[in-house]
Amino acid sequence: MDDLTALEKAYEEIMVQRRCGLRNVLARIENIKDVIEHEKREAGIKDSNPFDTIKSRIKSFESAYDKVERKGYEKSAKGLAEVHDIAGIRIITPYLSDVYDIREILYEQVEKTKPKNTMRIVDENDYIKNPKKNGYRSLHLDVEVKIAATKSAKAEWIPVEVQIRTKAMDLWASIEHKLKYKNPNPSHDTESKLADVAEYLCGFDDMIMLLRDENDEEALGIEDIPGLSLHGDNFKKH
Amino acid sequence: MDDLTALEKAYEEIMVQRRCGLRNVLARIENIKDVIEHEKREAGIKDSNPFDTIKSRIKSFESAYDKVERKGYEKSAKGLAEVHDIAGIRIITPYLSDVYDIREILYEQVEKTKPKNTMRIVDENDYIKNPKKNGYRSLHLDVEVKIAATKSAKAEWIPVEVQIRTKAMDLWASIEHKLKYKNPNPSHDTESKLADVAEYLCGFDDMIMLLRDENDEEALGIEDIPGLSLHGDNFKKH
Amino acid sequence: MDDLTALEKAYEEIMVQRRCGLRNVLARIENIKDVIEHEKREAGIKDSNPFDTIKSRIKSFESAYDKVERKGYEKSAKGLAEVHDIAGIRIITPYLSDVYDIREILYEQVEKTKPKNTMRIVDENDYIKNPKKNGYRSLHLDVEVKIAATKSAKAEWIPVEVQIRTKAMDLWASIEHKLKYKNPNPSHDTESKLADVAEYLCGFDDMIMLLRDENDEEALGIEDIPGLSLHGDNFKKH
Amino acid sequence: MDDLTALEKAYEEIMVQRRCGLRNVLARIENIKDVIEHEKREAGIKDSNPFDTIKSRIKSFESAYDKVERKGYEKSAKGLAEVHDIAGIRIITPYLSDVYDIREILYEQVEKTKPKNTMRIVDENDYIKNPKKNGYRSLHLDVEVKIAATKSAKAEWIPVEVQIRTKAMDLWASIEHKLKYKNPNPSHDTESKLADVAEYLCGFDDMIMLLRDENDEEALGIEDIPGLSLHGDNFKKH
Numbered sequence: 041m042d043d044l045t046a047l048e049k050a051y052e053e054i055m056v057q058r059r060c061g062l063r064n065v066l067a068r069i070e071n072i073k074d075v076i077e078h079e080k081r082e083a084g085i086k087d088s089n090p091f092d093t094i095k096s097r098i099k100s101f102e103s104a105y106d107k108v109e110r111k112g113y114e115k116s117a118k119g120l121a122e123v124h125d126i127a128g129i130r131i132i133t134p135y136l137s138d139v140y141d142i143r144e145i146l147y148e149q150v151e152k153t154k155p156k157n158t159m160r161i162v163d164e165n166d167y168i169k170n171p172k173k174n175g176y177r178s179l180h181l182d183v184e185v186k187i188a189a190t191k192s193a194k195a196e197w198i199p200v201e202v203q204i205r206t207k208a209m210d211l212w213a214s215i216e217h218k219l220k221y222k223n224p225n226p227s228h229d230t231e232s233k234l235a236d237v238a239e240y241l242c243g244f245d246d247m248i249m250l251l252r253d254e255n256d257e258e259a260l261g262i263e264d265i266p267g268l269s270l271h272g273d274n275f276k277k278h
Numbered sequence: 279m280d281d282l283t284a285l286e287k288a289y290e291e292i293m294v295q296r297r298c299g300l301r302n303v304l305a306r307i308e309n310i311k312d313v314i315e316h317e318k319r320e321a322g323i324k325d326s327n328p329f330d331t332i333k334s335r336i337k338s339f340e341s342a343y344d345k346v347e348r349k350g351y352e353k354s355a356k357g358l359a360e361v362h363d364i365a366g367i368r369i370i371t372p373y374l375s376d377v378y379d380i381r382e383i384l385y386e387q388v389e390k391t392k393p394k395n396t397m398r399i400v401d402e403n404d405y406i407k408n409p410k411k412n413g414y415r416s417l418h419l420d421v422e423v424k425i426a427a428t429k430s431a432k433a434e435w436i437p438v439e440v441q442i443r444t445k446a447m448d449l450w451a452s453i454e455h456k457l458k459y460k461n462p463n464p465s466h467d468t469e470s471k472l473a474d475v476a477e478y479l480c481g482f483d484d485m486i487m488l489l490r491d492e493n494d495e496e497a498l499g500i501e502d503i504p505g506l507s508l509h510g511d512n513f514k515k516h
Numbered sequence: 517m518d519d520l521t522a523l524e525k526a527y528e529e530i531m532v533q534r535r536c537g538l539r540n541v542l543a544r545i546e547n548i549k550d551v552i553e554h555e556k557r558e559a560g561i562k563d564s565n566p567f568d569t570i571k572s573r574i575k576s577f578e579s580a581y582d583k584v585e586r587k588g589y590e591k592s593a594k595g596l597a598e599v600h601d602i603a604g605i606r607i608i609t610p611y612l613s614d615v616y617d618i619r620e621i622l623y624e625q626v627e628k629t630k631p632k633n634t635m636r637i638v639d640e641n642d643y644i645k646n647p648k649k650n651g652y653r654s655l656h657l658d659v660e661v662k663i664a665a666t667k668s669a670k671a672e673w674i675p676v677e678v679q680i681r682t683k684a685m686d687l688w689a690s691i692e693h694k695l696k697y698k699n700p701n702p703s704h705d706t707e708s709k710l711a712d713v714a715e716y717l718c719g720f721d722d723m724i725m726l727l728r729d730e731n732d733e734e735a736l737g738i739e740d741i742p743g744l745s746l747h748g749d750n751f752k753k754h
Numbered sequence: 755m756d757d758l759t760a761l762e763k764a765y766e767e768i769m770v771q772r773r774c775g776l777r778n779v780l781a782r783i784e785n786i787k788d789v790i791e792h793e794k795r796e797a798g799i800k801d802s803n804p805f806d807t808i809k810s811r812i813k814s815f816e817s818a819y820d821k822v823e824r825k826g827y828e829k830s831a832k833g834l835a836e837v838h839d840i841a842g843i844r845i846i847t848p849y850l851s852d853v854y855d856i857r858e859i860l861y862e863q864v865e866k867t868k869p870k871n872t873m874r875i876v877d878e879n880d881y882i883k884n885p886k887k888n889g890y891r892s893l894h895l896d897v898e899v900k901i902a903a904t905k906s907a908k909a910e911w912i913p914v915e916v917q918i919r920t921k922a923m924d925l926w927a928s929i930e931h932k933l934k935y936k937n938p939n940p941s942h943d944t945e946s947k948l949a950d951v952a953e954y955l956c957g958f959d960d961m962i963m964l965l966r967d968e969n970d971e972e973a974l975g976i977e978d979i980p981g982l983s984l985h986g987d988n989f990k991k992h
Contacts, residue, residue, distance in 0.1 A: 606989050699969045699970075702972065713965065723951050730947070731936060753809050
């Protein structure tokens with residue numbers, strides 16, 4: 041118990057460091073989003089932004105400690121620091137193709153700033169091409185940024201996990217989370233049905249990609265119709 | 279043009295009034311959400327809240343004027359005031375059954391406070407049972423609240439539209455919005471495919487209701503497993 | 517210790533109730549703010565809104581329990597429920613006169629809706645006319661709203677404290693808070709110097725009222741100068 | 755008029771660029787704030803953070819164009835780009851000494867990362883030591899960050915103005931803003947009275963620095979008193 045308290049204290053230092061990394065990557069991603077929006081406006085392209093929502097989190101100590109146990113890491117500050125997704129950014133996209141477009145842009149950003157780059161991508165897990173057994177789908181990029189997080193310390197590479205997924209994948213994940221919250225150890229039957237649901241939503245992602253392309257074709261050469269405004273519904277979250 | 283400017287000015291008064299109504303209904307709905315969460319915690323029920331997200335909007339003048347034209351209302355302050363969904367609240371739920379649970383609670387709230395009630399439900403459109411041609415699904419309640427919106431005026435009934443829909447229905451609506459933004463007059467083929475997509479997502483809503491019920495069965499009698507924490511992912515929107 | 521846990525649990529019910537009351541009063545105050553802004557715009561008055569900032573809080577259990585101890589209330593759910601400022605709203609104003617203008621509007625709102633009013637003002641403490649010994653200044657209104665906070669319960673009066681103060685009074689309070697945080701039991705000398713600082717800021721509040729009135733005189737009959745825009749600085753908080 | 759429209763379009767590109775710079779500097783400043791808070795907690799220091807509030811803004815076209823006219827810059831994209839405070843960050847501090855502490859930290863951050871630094875301070879205006887005629891006080895740092903703001907462009911230095919001021923200086927500025935809004939061309943008498951008010955608030959800033967130091971002395975060696983909690987008031991802005 042006392043060890044746990046010491047560990048929790050050590051975790052605070054790690055959290056501060058990761059939060060600094062998170063802010064840095066978040067600013068980069070929001071900058072990319074802004075620039076894309078501007079370039080589309082500039083070019084008169086009415087396409088929607090590939091970024092629907094950007095979210096972020098810092099793992100709580102409990103959650104990080106769970107991971108240390110599950111992964112069999114050392115129960116120490118060093119073990120906690122091995123958890124690479126303490127800082128997480130989630131990018132949610134309308135279409136499946138957006139996931140890979142954003143991946144591309146992030147790799148480009150890294151290439152462009154070489155050799156003095158302060159961001160690098162050290163690993164990638166494509167859980168869309170290779171979904172987890174329960175049906176989980178997302179593209180994970182293990183990013184690192186070089187910043188001086190503490191006053192005394194010199195700059196070091198700080199890991200931030202970037203998850204990219206479609207709205208449909210995110211919908212599945214929210215349902216999975218609810219079910220698991222109530223029933224942490226689901227039967228094989230439930231797990232397999234959950235995977236079926238994920239598969240079903242892949243069907244949706246495919247359908248809307250086709251529909252989008254057909255719609256784009258139809259829209260070609262169509263002038264804006266004056267008098268018809270599309271102001272959106274502008275609903276704001278509370 | 280000058281008439282339009284005069285109308286826009288008149289609309290400001292209407293907006294202020296509707297925004298007052300909106301805040302009142304929003305506070306009621308957030309109170310209901312809070313109370314439900316508390317009661318479930320109290321009873322040790324791990325069920326998720328039927329409210330996933332609560333959003334709101336006030337229609338812009340352009341958007342309200344469009345509606346006046348489409349509906350053939352008088353092009354006057356009176357006509358604008360006929361638009362009943364200038365103030366809109368959207369409640370998004372995890373499961374389809376939640377939509378009707380929330381509907382029930384809102385009717386109960388009205389009943390309970392009779393005859394001195396300051397909220398009433400004057401109309402209802404169930405676009406889930408009877409979807410629109412393009413596939414749009416949502417339950418609409420036309421609510422009115424009695425408040426004194428302006429300093430001088432005596433209290434009057436102010437209309438606020440409450441839309442209740444599942445996350446899947448909301449996902450469909452976001453895609454439909456994107457397609458229509460690019461191609462305001464879609465072909466019959468596109469429209470019908472869009473309706474198919476909506477239907478497909480109904481399949482999803484049915485699947486997860488079944489899955490939830492099976493999962494609940496399994497969870498019965500299961501003790502909380504110590505050491506396994508389900509802290510959620512805690513991602514916050516930016 | 518066990519009693520404390522039971523009390524903390526009981527406090528949750530009280531918190532939910534007070535939070536419901538808080539939301540209701542907050543919606544009313546924000547509605548008032550909106551209406552005043554609209555009416556000034558309408559009348560072409562460039563005066564600033566009497567509302568600078570609106571804040572709110574729910575007291576934590578620790579803070580409410582402290583108060584129970586200090587006030588000598590019963591250490592029970594009943595005692596906790598006696599704390600009338602668990603729900604608190606703070607209105608911060610530019611000028612001293614705004615404090616009393618807002619007070620007036622709140623009393624009017626209560627009068628206007630009689631006898632069916634669902635808001636009443638049950639007590640008032642004018643710590644501006646009679647500052648606390650340490651120099652604390654604010655106008656406190658003990659408001660109550662009648663709402664059905666829980667599903668089962670019938671509507672009851674829920675207390676919400678409304679504090680109204682100028683920005684200068686709020687500046688003093690923030691400094692006092694910092695000093696007391698570091699030194700919970702200040703010497704008489706420190707206390708008296710703190711009261712002097714509060715007095716000094718009263719001087720400021722008087723100066724700017726005079727300056728405002730002179731400035732208003734000068735502004736009379738002055739046309740808006742085209743080409744000179746006053747877009748403000750638009751700084752947004754992070 | 756057409757020229758103005760073309761200029762406004764050109765300004766959009768500048769805005770995107772500056773907003774990217776703003777996000778970058780903002781992330782750095784929030785990181786500094788976090789690290790300081792952590793280090794103080796770590797060291798058991800109960801001192802308050804030198805950062806009270808951090809705000810930011812991007813100047814509107816109207817506001818930037820006004821400045822171009824006032825400064826006599828070229829009425830072109832080039833002239834607009836000369837405005838160095840299109841992106842602005844404002845740091846508000848409790849005490850006067852905090853202003854200079856934060857200044858110090860920003861210079862240190864620049865030094866530490868040399869010669870590969872991507873942030874530099876190119877100019878400084880100390881309007882605290884040398885207030886403007888109307889009484890305006892703030893410390894201004896002209897910062898530049900090197901980032902690739904657009905997809906195609908290579909990284910370039912983007913200017914961001916950082917203003918640091920006490921809460922009292924900020925209070926003065928808010929009053930000045932209100933008076934000028936109503937009366938854009940105040941008389942010499944009004945201007946000089948406004949400067950007097952600023953001077954008066956300097957007296958406040960001096961008083962509270964002394965009071966803080968005396969309070970710190972008193973607090974030395976004082977143990978935390980159990981049972982007395984200082985949970986703050988936790989008021990949140992709406």
